[in-house]
Amino acid sequence: MIARKPVTDGVQALLAALTGKPVGIRTAPTDPASGKAFPPPYTLLYPLDHSCDDGTLADRATTAISDYQATFVSGPVPGVPDSHGGDAQSQWLADNARKIVERPVDGSSGYQHALTIPGVSCYRREAHEAGGTSEASDAIMTSVIRFRFYLEATA
Template identity: 40%
Template sequence: MIDTHPFTTALAALLATASGRPVGEGRRPDGDPSSYYILYFITRTTDGAPFSDLNEDAELTYQVSAVSGPDPDDPDSYGTQDQLQWLDDKARRAILERDPNTRRWINALTVAGCRVTGRRAAGEAGETPDPSDAIMSSAQRFTFTVTSP
């Protein structure tokens, strides 16, 4: 059986390390960052061998919400579309980018109890500005195919 929580924790760590931005699991990260990601678990499907039914394969879908907001040290600043698109690009690269020579993912996703065999973009909800709060956000979804080792 493939557990969801260790995968979520590993994915959040990958995104934070590769992007250099804080990541909250299902909530805003601690502190007062001006730009950050929120990682949401969306859904899973499981599958397995027909006779053992151990659910040894799964597809896990996550949403990565990027948030671009005002600088905490400058109350007159605003989140910008440029900053938001930079965050989106960083997240996409962190999760999907491959080495052109080896075709391996640039950022390894190591999770105890499973092996990642596939990663793909699963859709983008687009950008949402909130002028009253000077915050802009966007959402991208990614699906990961995993199997028991």
């Protein structure tokens, strides 16, 4: 069986590397140095479905399909009065995160950016736009992508 927590950790680390911004699981990411929430922009990662049944009679629980929703949160510039997050900022985060499904430019197999999950390989990835929201009173806007990862145990 492929455990969910290592998959979530791998997806969180890859999103943080691609966007250069913090990623929180189901909540605003926290700065370990201060214990306080990071201000936007950041990403919220929501684990969704995780299925370990490959649908075969000989299922040995060596595969899984994991779905995630990533919400890219823009926000005001800290210390700048009357600043606000905008569509360009949330789309910039989403564009960088979409590189999760980017293929190598040389045409080789696999993906351009490694998804590191101990004992697991990811042989297929999908990204689907799921919309976004705006909250004018908070000066925050979001873009949303749902990711699906097809996984197989390697050890």
